[in-house]
Amino acid sequence: MKTARIGLIGLGVMGANLALNIAEKGFAVAVYNRTTERIGEFVSSAGDLAENLIAAESPQALVAALQPPRAVIVMVKAGAPVDAVIARLRPLLEPGDMIIDAGNANFHDTRRREAELRKAGLAFLGMGVSGGEEGARHGPSIMVGGQAESYEAIRDIVEAIAAKYEGRPCAALLGPDGAGHFVKTVHNGIEYADMQLIAEVYGLLRDGDRRAPERIAGLFARWNEGPLQSYLVEITAEVLRATDPLTGRPMVEMIVDRAGQKGTGRWTVIEALSLGQSASTIEAAVGARSWSAAREARAAGAAILAGAAPSGEGAPALSDDDLEQALLAARVVAYSQGFSLLQAASEEYGWNLDLATIAEIWRAGCIIRSGLLNDMAAAARQGLPHGLLIFAPDFARMLAAAAPALRRTVARGALAGLPVPAFSAALAWLDTMRQPRGTTDLIQALRDFFGAHGFERIDGGTGQHGPWAK
Ligand code: 6PG
Numbered sequence: 370m371k372t373a374r375i376g377l378i379g380l381g382v383m384g385a386n387l388a389l390n391i392a393e394k395g396f397a398v399a400v401y402n403r404t405t406e407r408i409g410e411f412v413s414s415a416g417d418l419a420e421n422l423i424a425a426e427s428p429q430a431l432v433a434a435l436q437p438p439r440a441v442i443v444m445v446k447a448g449a450p451v452d453a454v455i456a457r458l459r460p461l462l463e464p465g466d467m468i469i470d471a472g473n474a475n476f477h478d479t480r481r482r483e484a485e486l487r488k489a490g491l492a493f494l495g496m497g498v499s500g501g502e503e504g505a506r507h508g509p510s511i512m513v514g515g516q517a518e519s520y521e522a523i524r525d526i527v528e529a530i531a532a533k534y535e536g537r538p539c540a541a542l543l544g545p546d547g548a549g550h551f552v553k554t555v556h557n558g559i560e561y562a563d564m565q566l567i568a569e570v571y572g573l574l575r576d577g578d579r580r581a582p583e584r585i586a587g588l589f590a591r592w593n594e595g596p597l598q599s600y601l602v603e604i605t606a607e608v609l610r611a612t613d614p615l616t617g618r619p620m621v622e623m624i625v626d627r628a629g630q631k632g633t634g635r636w637t638v639i640e641a642l643s644l645g646q647s648a649s650t651i652e653a654a655v656g657a658r659s660w661s662a663a664r665e666a667r668a669a670g671a672a673i674l675a676g677a678a679p680s681g682e683g684a685p686a687l688s689d690d691d692l693e694q695a696l697l698a699a700r701v702v703a704y705s706q707g708f709s710l711l712q713a714a715s716e717e718y719g720w721n722l723d724l725a726t727i728a729e730i731w732r733a734g735c736i737i738r739s740g741l742l743n744d745m746a747a748a749a750r751q752g753l754p755h756g757l758l759i760f761a762p763d764f765a766r767m768l769a770a771a772a773p774a775l776r777r778t779v780a781r782g783a784l785a786g787l788p789v790p791a792f793s794a795a796l797a798w799l800d801t802m803r804q805p806r807g808t809t810d811l812i813q814a815l816r817d818f819f820g821a822h823g824f825e826r827i828d829g830g831t832g833q834h835g836p837w838a839k
Pocket residue numbers: 473498499500501557560629630631632633634735736
């Protein structure tokens with residue numbers, strides 16, 4: 370009987386492409402899907418790669434086809450479906466075997482599953498996979514969490530299927546238990562921010578400048594040749610250029626402005642807040658998607674809040690170069706907030722995350738791959754002043770040069786009445802982080818006034834109270 374070192378459960382688009390990727394790299398892979406008709410269909414459409422695929426008609430057959438210690442990748446919808454698959458596999462596996470969750474799991478679930486399975490003598494890896502369908506098929510970025518010896522057992526397969534940056538695989542074991550899924554979550558948070566910033570540029574040009582999608586596409590295509598070079602900027606140009614085959618109009622104009630979200634962006638923000646941080650640029654992006662759902666209310670608001678519309682005076686002109694610089698600056702801010710969150714979580718959960726390695730494995734394969742990541746990896750290797758990417762010398766210089774354009778962009782949005790929540794949040798955070806004396810002295814005074822919460826005096830002494838008349 371043909372056997373394999375690795376199995377895969379869940380032949381949806383991502384799972385199927387990952388299985389083909391594994392097979393193409395010369396590893397046999399046993400595959401199973403809950404809707405069993407899909408298994409034969411998948412194998413028979415795999416062409417030459419079918420010789421490396423073993424169709425398993427049941428979880429039992431899948432496990433029987435694996436060489437011990439067995440490794441099974443689970444690529445099903447995050448949440449309860451993952452627990453259901455684990456529950457079916459668990460009695461079939463033996464101590465030393467391993468389950469790998471390659472979905473977009475919430476890292477708290479990953480920590481729980483890892484602890485439960487470890488008690489039963491089974492290994493569990495939480496493996497974040499980024500790059501969409503194409504990435505899964507031809508080389509994703511892979512962020513792994515779990516025990517080192519478990520990762521070692523499958524490292525050759527993971528590195529073979531991962532994207533390569535200058536020949537180096539974009540895959541790494543980043544820390545124990547939920548570390549990989551946490552890093553993937555923050556990756557997605559940054560993805561949300563980047564896409565929101567791009568959409569805000571589109572809005573400023575479409576509504577502020579009456580520019581057609583085709584012309585905006587040209588701008589993004591040009592920017593993709595410079596410091597903004599990135600997958601998301603590249604595909605923005607492609608998307609804006611596309612024509613709707615039904616109407617002949619720009620495709621983007623035929624799409625309802627209500628964004629979906631599956632949870633990773635929201636989790637990024639929730640975790641940031643729980644760790645005493647604020648990933649405000651990412652939060653603005655999540656919020657923008659959430660409010661996009663209130664489409665009927667927004668339509669009504671156009672009339673109800675007509676009085677709040679801008680009067681039309683004073684909006685600064687904005688050049689294309691301004692927008693390029695503003696997008697660059699705000700993108701760096703979003704990454705910086707993401708990195709700070711990774712650092713905070715690393716301390717909280719004892720993961721010992723290496724930010725430079727994370728930036729390195731994001732350089733190819735993943736959705737947020739960008740020309741900036743190589744410089745970010747180098748900055749992280751050198752050590753970030755006060756833990757902040759925006760303070761790294763090269764980035765501080767870049768931000769100094771781009772800040773005037775970022776200010777004009779936010780001012781233009783505000784005075785033209787065009788929402789730019791992510792740009793605004795990015796600018797507000799930059800200004801916060803260059804303000805030696807903030808305004809929370811007054812917050813402290815107010816807290817003390819109504820609740821006797823006490824404050825720290827600048828000339829010494831904690832738990833102090835003000836002379837408020839009571
Ligand atoms: C990736 C993507 C991928 C997926 C997100 C989209 O890295 O390959 O991030 O994970 O596209 O789940 O998330 P939303 O549906 O929440 O936008």
